[in-house]
Amino acid sequence: MTLPSSEEIVEDIAFFDDWEQRYQYIIDLGKSIPPMDAQLKTDDRLVRGCQSSVWLVSDEKDGKLQFQVDSDAIIVNGLLALVMAAYNDRTPAQILDFDIDAYFNQLDLERHITPTRGNGLRAIVSKIQGIARESR
Amino acid sequence: MTHSSGVLDVDSIRAQFPILHQQIDGKPLVYLDNAATTQKPQAVIQALTDFYTQCNANVHRGAHHLSDEATRRYERARDCVAGFIHAGNRKEVVWTSGTTESINIVANGMAQRLQSGDEVLVTQMEHHANLVTWQQACLRSGATLKVAPILDNGALDTDAFTELLNEKTKFVALPHVSNALGTINPVKALSAQAKSVGALVLIDGAQGVAHGNVNVCDIGCDFYAFSGHKLFGPTGIGVLWGKEEVLQNWPVWQTGGEMIAKVTYECSTWGELPNRLEAGTPNIAGAIGLAAAIDWFTGLDCDAIQAHEKALMASALEQADAFDGLKVIGNAPNKIGVLSFILQGTHPADVGFILDRQGIAIRTGDHCAQPLMRRLDVPGTARASFSVYNTLAEVDALFVALKKAQSMLG
Numbered sequence: 001m002t003l004p005s006s007e008e009i010v011e012d013i014a015f016f017d018d019w020e021q022r023y024q025y026i027i028d029l030g031k032s033i034p035p036m037d038a039q040l041k042t043d044d045r046l047v048r049g050c051q052s053s054v055w056l057v058s059d060e061k062d063g064k065l066q067f068q069v070d071s072d073a074i075i076v077n078g079l080l081a082l083v084m085a086a087y088n089d090r091t092p093a094q095i096l097d098f099d100i101d102a103y104f105n106q107l108d109l110e111r112h113i114t115p116t117r118g119n120g121l122r123a124i125v126s127k128i129q130g131i132a133r134e135s136r
Numbered sequence: 137m138t139h140s141s142g143v144l145d146v147d148s149i150r151a152q153f154p155i156l157h158q159q160i161d162g163k164p165l166v167y168l169d170n171a172a173t174t175q176k177p178q179a180v181i182q183a184l185t186d187f188y189t190q191c192n193a194n195v196h197r198g199a200h201h202l203s204d205e206a207t208r209r210y211e212r213a214r215d216c217v218a219g220f221i222h223a224g225n226r227k228e229v230v231w232t233s234g235t236t237e238s239i240n241i242v243a244n245g246m247a248q249r250l251q252s253g254d255e256v257l258v259t260q261m262e263h264h265a266n267l268v269t270w271q272q273a274c275l276r277s278g279a280t281l282k283v284a285p286i287l288d289n290g291a292l293d294t295d296a297f298t299e300l301l302n303e304k305t306k307f308v309a310l311p312h313v314s315n316a317l318g319t320i321n322p323v324k325a326l327s328a329q330a331k332s333v334g335a336l337v338l339i340d341g342a343q344g345v346a347h348g349n350v351n352v353c354d355i356g357c358d359f360y361a362f363s364g365h366k367l368f369g370p371t372g373i374g375v376l377w378g379k380e381e382v383l384q385n386w387p388v389w390q391t392g393g394e395m396i397a398k399v400t401y402e403c404s405t406w407g408e409l410p411n412r413l414e415a416g417t418p419n420i421a422g423a424i425g426l427a428a429a430i431d432w433f434t435g436l437d438c439d440a441i442q443a444h445e446k447a448l449m450a451s452a453l454e455q456a457d458a459f460d461g462l463k464v465i466g467n468a469p470n471k472i473g474v475l476s477f478i479l480q481g482t483h484p485a486d487v488g489f490i491l492d493r494q495g496i497a498i499r500t501g502d503h504c505a506q507p508l509m510r511r512l513d514v515p516g517t518a519r520a521s522f523s524v525y526n527t528l529a530e531v532d533a534l535f536v537a538l539k540k541a542q543s544m545l546g
Contacts, residue, residue: 019161019493020493020540020544023489023490023493023544024544027486027544027545051484051485051488051500051501051516052483052485052501052515052516053515072483072515073483073484073485073486074482074483074486074545075485075486075489075490076483076485076486
């Protein structure tokens with residue numbers, strides 16, 4: 001999938017002056033993530049939130065980590081696209097250096113990444129960071 | 137409770153809830169997550185402040201004025217609860233941390249008495265608190281868990297319930313009101329049926345107690361469990377009511393201080409009710425806060441509350457019916473407080489996000505009732521739940537916000 005870079009996303013979102021445009025952008029990003037093959041959606045790849053579910057598949061190519069994600073909720077999918085813009089096709093060191101909280105703060109979306117949110121986003125971030133740590 | 141034919145003065149009720157008067161992202165807060173927890177009136181906040189500023193001390197043991205005063209307020213709170221639910225006497229009111237602990241006390245005690253071949257009957261609409269507890273009690277004791285199904289409209293299949301009762305049924309646990317669907321169960325009739333086969337009966341009153349008029353003697357159950365925080369009181373305090381003759385020999389739950397009579401290095405004997413089920417320093421402030429909540433709530437006009445809640449539900453159902461693409465989950469003829477729904481083609485979590493940005497607080501997800509969601513074949517629902525301080529204008533605001541969610545997510 002071709003996603004904008006995290007820098008482009010920060011610029012894009014800064015351009016919007018209300019929440020509606022910002023969320024519409026996230027919804028559109030969510031729709032642009034290609035759906036994951038049903039057979040990949042196994043329980044061991046499932047990160048269950050009490051509000052929505054997220055699947056994560058990871059792979060390594062030329063020292064860079066490749067991720068596929070999918071969620072049953074479209075806004076969560078969009079938020080996952082933001083996470084992918086930061087993490088996909090990066091080296092483990094790049095992933096671990098990236099300040100995801102600052103990134104979500106910049107996007108004014110920090111409420112979605114707090115550990116209290118039942119949407120599985122924080123769990124996905126932790127999982128990706130764990131994979132990066134193991135791959136170093 | 138007060139009875140009259142008056143109309144509820146919602147404005148003056150709202151004025152007593154400081155938290156309701158705020159804006160979320162520049163929009164007035166519309167709090168429709170009352171089945172999760174209710175907000176607290178100033179009277180409750182004041183009672184907590186008064187306790188900590190005037191008489192904080194441990195209860196039942198201090199040889200001083202503060203402890204006497206704390207004990208007086210704490211035990212008065214027990215009287216207040218006993219009166220509120222029409223308990224036979226004050227010893228039948230056991231303080232717990234909430235509904236979940238209340239049910240655990242009963243399920244753990246029951247697990248020691250159940251045997252292989254015995255049956256425990258619950259319903260398909262249980263909250264996990266009244267399901268996992270019994271499932272685990274059965275697994276430990278070798279008893280069998282039976283589940284009474286619901287009908288497609290979310291009402292209990294009472295015929296199936298009746299058929300599942302037999303001489304092996306030792307315990308029946310069911311909710312007064314379903315947290316996910318709002319279905320009101322005919323708890324009095326169901327309790328009578330369960331008693332007729334000799335089973336003990338527990339009613340999970342977490343969602344039932346805040347609508348007024350709970351009378352445990354009239355219901356005819358053996359146990360009734362509820363939480364303070366869903367009844368305008370603090371979190372961390374709840375009640376297990378049990379019939380004295382059942383509770384007085386109930387296996388103790390936690391052991392330690394407060395609950396003993398005599399202790400040697402070799403053995404201990406247990407104290408009297410209710411203390412034998414209340415080990416350790418209790419949630420003194422919580423109990424006092426809950427009493428303040430009950431005093432506040434019983435000061436309202438009970439008939440007017442019920443008329444108001446009915447009007448809110450009627451308006452919500454009418455607008456839901458007229459809303460293209462909105463499907464109400466749970467259409468039991470007898471329901472209260474909860475509108476569970478899905479917007480077709482959208483995920484409930486997405487609906488929750490868009491509503492949140494418009495200042496509207498609802499809950500989305502499985503509502504701690506995963507088997508029920510599977511039975512209804514939905515990933516979860518969006519749930520708006522109403523309380524005495526909600527207005528018809530807030531119900532309207534919910535549907536305006538839902539229109540926006542539908543157009544953004546569509």
